[in-house]
Amino acid sequence: MSTSWCTTVVRSAIRSSCRSSSIRRGTTPVAITFDSPLTAALGAATPTQRKRFEDGLGLRTVGDLLRHFPRRYLETGSLTRVADLRIGQLLCVVGEISECQQHRYTDRRSGRPAFRVEATLRTGGPSLKMTFFAKHQKMADWHADRVAVGNRGVFLGKAGRFRDQWQLTNPQLSIFGMADDEEDSAVQEVLEFGDLYPIYPLTKGLQTWDVARAVKFARSVIEPIVEVLPDRIREDFDVLGIDDAYEWVHRPDTRDQVARAHHRFRFEEALVTQLVLGRRRRANRELAATVRSGGDGTLLAAFDARLPFDLTAGQRSTGAEIEADLARPHPMNRLLQGEVGSGKTLVALRAMLRVVDSGGQAALLAPTEVLAQQHHRSIVTMLGELAEGGTIFGSADGTRVELLTGSMTKTQRTGPLSRIASGEAGIVIGTHALLQDQVMFADLGLVVVDEQHRFGVEQRAALTDKATAPPHLLVMTATPIPRTVAMTVFGDLEVSTLSELPAGRAPIQTNVVPLADQPAWFDRIWQRVREEVGKGHQVYVVCPRISGDEQEAGQVDVVDLPDPEDPDDQAPSAAPPGAAAVEEVVERLGAGPLSGLRVGRLHGRMAADEKDATMRAFAAGAIDVLVATTVIEVGVDVHNATAMVILDADRFGISQLHQLRGRVGRGGLPGLCLLVTGADAESPARERLDAVASTTDGFHLSRVDLEQRREGDVLGASQAGRRSSLENLRVLRDEDTIVAARAAAEGLLDTDAELAQVPELATAVRDLELSQQAEFVDKS
Template structure:
């Protein structure tokens, strides 16, 4: 009896092996193993016998480890592992043996022990008159394969290398794959790609592709198979997004057409500056979409200081002019309070102070709702929202509470999209009878291919211009290993800024003083290291706010200057007081965590010192430095690191120092991080849901798939004529994983 894709793997390869695969790799069925694709292939061309190795050429050979030793290097830091291999079992010297050298090869020293068989690939070099391979790539093989017959069988054929673990090496997975391929009737595998699209792009069937990717006869076969599965993956994602967009567009919404002579016109007349061309263009798009009877669903991205908040405020006033309400959801109390104060200050005389009757031609009431407010303050804000008295309500997660009601919610603005999940956004949107319009803002620039993949159900607008009066920010990497005297110069530089009447931020990665966590870096691990080939920083003790504040209090260069402290563990009153004193100029230097990353606006701050900057991701560094140079004075950002020159993590610092273009940096970020958390893995606790598709490399594939998906959904919204594709979407994007579609 033939096995099905849904058959338990233990029934195909045995209970013991099946249990091991489930525990080690999370693979429980035959179909899941078929979807475990090779990460690369070895043996391009013939296997080369050791005795025939050509000098200075790339070779691939199969051999057994004869001996292995590791020692410390004398002339520089690190270790050297020397491995002797032979392709003739039993021979320990002579022309059938070869020396392999690995510098700092911890993995090689652990894996390449006596008796181990592996496939080695590298360029043949010479050392002391003998041929050798230096740092060759290798893949462990089944010891039974080291014979002439096996070598002849493998020669010339690509050998798949699978994502593996120490307990289940690649060759064990390959053996299990062979068993599954012999047991499963591949002709019965559902074909999720519509026949028309397979013909259009010349792609093989699912059955052919599974064989070609796991047991290819040549390199061309596995490349064709990868193309098929890559496009299939892109089509599944894009069809899911296109269907979500179509379903959302079909919902009823509250149209709010622009009205002449209302609050928006009065606001525009009172602006002390000219809107940029980008702000005007985006404003016209929003005005049109807000007037439609179906919900707007738009992503607004732009640099720090590009004027997103003014654009959002104008949209909110259009809704208020029509008698509706707008809600602004912010990720932190600091940011919510900043938005509340900024909106009120920007509106000026158009703010109404809690008068009954709601918004009108003469003004709008703005309410604030956060979790730490007093009972009386909360009660007043809740009543203002529920009665319609408040036209604009600003808040944190407290807005999502079941106790919060709105009289007529017409627009939801979400700031810093990546801090909120789909459930939280939907909770706010559910507080209105008709689906409210949605405007999502992010100050983290997103490359086009990422936006297309992650935000495919949102229309996207970009603000690239900076308003007049914003000064450029000079960014420098400060390496303390090669220049230890620069540490004292940093604080002298801070003194110069304060003496000139300016102010200074000092950002640290941790809180310290027994806080028991990594400060406010809630995105540090995934944003900086997730899915990356980079190593984590050296095991240096991270600089903390508490230690730095103590140090600066006794720093001679800063004598007489008040040093403030701000981090997420302070209570709301203490945080507000710290920000108030800094904004008023009473505090010359503010030592903080990344709580100042977004929303904090002190125009007089001109210098930012980021300690242990290598512990932050590119996006965070770019966001942080956007806090200075906001008031017409030139800004400076110092990226301080204790890592040695040449360390991979310093490449990110050099990239940030070399460019102030957020979109260029976002592309660098994607290149450094690979795909790790592009689809929300850091938020959902999973690795990336992508298998073969790579956002950076496959932008053209994603674009083609998007066009095809939009056409499919327009012609068949429920995919009734494409049940296999609908099933693939349901299988690939189960409800728990689907949240990535609305993450950034």
């Protein structure tokens, strides 16, 4: 193909007139704004195309379309220069079809006839092969018509090699003369751009130039966009104006323009989020709370005196922070995070005892019955005779520790409800049952929420509302949280961190067992389990399923996310079937490799008394091997358990694997964790497992987890690959932006708490506070 022909196309395209930049109903112009329906920007799009924009891309308004940013940019010089190719290179080429053949074959999976169309594209450089597959003759004929010999057009796809030939993989194409316009509008859209052409996130049936064309039209007809950021903020933090930002993100001339546009939108999102959190922190400080200074401190002193070990430096400093908060006349709102086994429960118990010493009650909310029962057992054990008190709230003689769960019968609940209401129970531990209307406290002074990410805003409020005055709040997580996540997601909380482990915690060796590479190692796993039991120790075996495809409540298979920079990389629609299940594994192990050992089972479908009995038996050494779901993930503390086998470990996220292995090595004995997987080497799943095996540093793993899963469940979403509520921000990548935005937010609130001087920004803040994202900010 000649260069002169390409030049003619470019000149012809540039001369083509743009569509009208006005919309009329009758004779009256209609103003187009951010809130206008998307159809106002789609012009002559067919109903099918509109449905793809709305349902496929989730765009409803013109503003949604303009906020649908390109995922990457293509250097348009490749339109005429494709001599230097590399595998994976994204190409947008003008070319001509020189060969086209249609083949019929039998699909191996279905056994039915299928078709493929193979074409050769002649360009200014190497020729490129293209293949199109079809399930029936009509579709094959349609492909063949588009790529008939002699047809010319624009082709967009990735360069690849197959059988020593260059090919264009999964190409998008627009053929000259097949559109309604004399010169195809898609070609015009590509060629009218400068050095960079935007490549947009797409859905089936839409091409990137369809989106570019709609964005271009929307930009030409929309009313002036309101500037949210005040001039002073933009000047102080070197942030681009809103008009330039939209122009440069959708139609840039240079990479620097792209970077500056992205920085603008990320800073704006960070600033609005930090203003919401900052207002919430300040509003909390305005609330009146009962001071819990600890009275004479006799109960806490008696507890400290009976501890058989010294507190770590971290436990002492964190305890001092919490004591200072409890002594203030406004509610404490503190996040306590720490490594698995760092002693968060001990810190929380000391805070609860301080509140009891102050004449109040404390409630600990746990997400599962297994964890609630474990907390009750461990707290009663730590308190010893101090848990036998029966006076109102408590005294130096002790305080009553009450357990309340949903599986308890009405008769079983009568006594605890009465003692909670009267104040005889100073410490109350329970599940969602604590949230029910019939649960009343005499003087609830402190709410402790364990594994806070499993509870929503309404659930926390349902418990704190049971207090006569706003209670103090301590939320705990064993999932280490990077600094910017704490600032962005938990920005309305003060953060305390326990990073050191108490004395006596033994190292945990973690090994990946790659069955895809070494299938014979499966037998060695169970030999290793027998060796541990032979030494008098106990073992956990963790499965992602209860039975068949039935999952544990709250457990979601990890699905590897697509690469946002790769338009051809799509996440699978669901996790593959056939994961290891507790019921089947128990039977298989008991009758096979672990025959003769005492093998127990534990999962969320079991009755509460059965689960409690199983955990007690395991803790007492009456069970050698406990096959369980993730109900043992947190809080379970059996010192004689030294090994854990996690089957189908690639089904779990990094943080969850780190939590699970923290159940072993707790009694001073070295721990062993085997991550069993069938995932292929070099796969994302194996990368996750190798990361867990390489370190026991939970804070390092939390960053790896975020990098791989792009926020994931740290931000409250599941591990199934759904996006977080952040649109443009990424808490690791944009750390500097978040820090700067927080400083800007604090400065604005210091001088103008109501944001009266920045009304546009105040509106954006109110919109976020009232939107569904407010629940995300609240860590739902």
